[in-house]
Amino acid sequence: SCAIAFEHVTHRYPHAVAVDDVSLRVEPGETVALIGPSGCGKSTLLKLAAGLVWPQQGTVFVTDRALAPDNLLEIRHRIGYVIQSGGLFPHMSAVDNVTLAARFLKRDRQWIADRVAELAELVQLPRDALERFPNNLSGGQRQRVSLMRALMLDPAVLLLDEPLGALDPMVRHGLQEDLRRLFQRLRKSVLLVTHDMAEAAFFSQHIVLMREGQVVQRGSYRDLI
Ligand code: ADP
Ligand code: ADP
Numbered sequence: 001s002c003a004i005a006f007e008h009v010t011h012r013y014p015h016a017v018a019v020d021d022v023s024l025r026v027e028p029g030e031t032v033a034l035i036g037p038s039g040c041g042k043s044t045l046l047k048l049a050a051g052l053v054w055p056q057q058g059t060v061f062v063t064d065r066a067l068a069p070d071n072l073l074e075i076r077h078r079i080g081y082v083i084q085s086g087g088l089f090p091h092m093s094a095v096d097n098v099t100l101a102a103r104f105l106k107r108d109r110q111w112i113a114d115r116v117a118e119l120a121e122l123v124q125l126p127r128d129a130l131e132r133f134p135n136n137l138s139g140g141q142r143q144r145v146s147l148m149r150a151l152m153l154d155p156a157v158l159l160l161d162e163p164l165g166a167l168d169p170m171v172r173h174g175l176q177e178d179l180r181r182l183f184q185r186l187r188k189s190v191l192l193v194t195h196d197m198a199e200a201a202f203f204s205q206h207i208v209l210m211r212e213g214q215v216v217q218r219g220s221y222r223d224l225i
Contacts, residue, residue, distance in 0.1 A: 001064050003028045003157050003189030004049050009058035011044055018044035020213035021058070028156075031183055031190040033200035036210035042193040045210075046159045049191065050081050063156050077101075080150030080188075084162040086142040088134040094145045095130040102152055119148040124178060140171040147179075151186075160192040164199070176202060197221070 004026040011019040018041045026032045034042050047053045048060050051072045060067045062075050081087075088097045095116060102112050120127060123144040134142055143163055150158060163179070164172045180203060183190055194200050200207045201221035209217040209224060217224055 001028065002026065002061060003030070003063060004191055005061040006045070006048070007059045007061070009045075009048060009055045009060060011041075011048055011053055011055050013044075017213050019048065019055070022210075022213070022215055023058075024208060024215060026157075026189050026191050028189050029187045030206060031192060031204040032206045032208060033204040034191060034193045034208050034210060035195060035197060035200045038195065040210045041213040042210055043161055046081070046161050046191065046193060049157075049159055050079055051076060077153050078156045080147075080153075080155040080158045082143070082146045082150050082158070082160045082163045084165040086134065086146040086166075088142060088146060088149070090134050093131055093133055094125075094137065094141075094148075097134070097145060098130075098148045098152055100149070105153075115152060116148070119151055122151070122182065123147050138171070139167050140175055143167065143175060147182075156189060158188050158190045158192075160190060162193055162195070165194070179203070197224075 002025050006022050006024045009019055009022050010017065022045065034045065036042055044053065048055055049062060051067050063078050065071060065075060067075060088094070092100070098116060098119070099112050102115070116130070120130060125141060125144045125148065129137055129141050137145065147163070164175055167175065176199065183203070192203055205220045207219065207221060207224055208215055
């Protein structure tokens with residue numbers, strides 16, 4: 001069984017082969033760090049796993065099921081996705097962003113309130129920050145809110161695209177520690193993109209190096225250096 005698997009996956013944009021015959025697995029509970037230079041296809045690989053783009057060749061599996069148009073909505077609920085800028089809707093308060101999908105799914109109001117409280121504590125977001133709009137949050141708080149939104153429906157899989165990339169070094173360091181503790185506690189399957197080798201090594205023993213759309217190396221930090 002696997003949390004995420006790519007089997008010979010290729011994705012081309014009109015002028016670029018972003019992902020070129022990639023095979024890769026993330027086992028349940030494991031964190032895999034994906035690293036490589038800008039433009040090598042890391043974001044596209046995450047978008048493939050989130051069903052935001054489709055492969056021209058190969059198959060993407062999430063929680064052992066092949067992604068297909070007719071099961072995409074169902075499988076999406078097993079995925080939490082966080083991007084570098086947070087991707088929060090600017091015209092909604094933090095709490096409205098976090099609860100959007102749950103309200104859409106008509107989850108019980110008390111369940112939603114309890115879940116928000118639980119997640120705010122988990123990601124260490126001050127309660128008053130929940131009522132603010134994204135523009136009135138610090139960069140670190142925005143990423144914490146984005147993480148809450150990703151975790152709201154308790155997905156099996158987290159896709160994190162440079163989640164700390166927009167933060168200044170001090171904030172970044174603090175959030176790195178918090179995130180690692182979170183992954184260990186939640187036992188989620190995580191595919192994390194970073195361009196920072198130290199960060200990759202900090203989060204995982206399983207580092208995958210990409211270049212020009214292909215996986216060129218994989219192993220621990222010691223294997224790679
Ligand atoms: P990374 O995340 O490693 O920076 P990306 O997956 O964003 O890499 O991009 C891989 C390649 O695909 C690059 O050459 C990029 O310019 C191209 N690309 C990414 N997104 C698009 C798009 N929406 N349309 C066309 N080309 C794209
Ligand atoms: P990242 O590499 O972190 O994904 P980029 O700045 O490369 O960030 O891309 C930002 C957005 O622009 C993404 O949604 C990506 O798909 C899109 N994009 C990237 N390269 C191209 C491209 N060559 N043509 C069109 N869209 C692109």
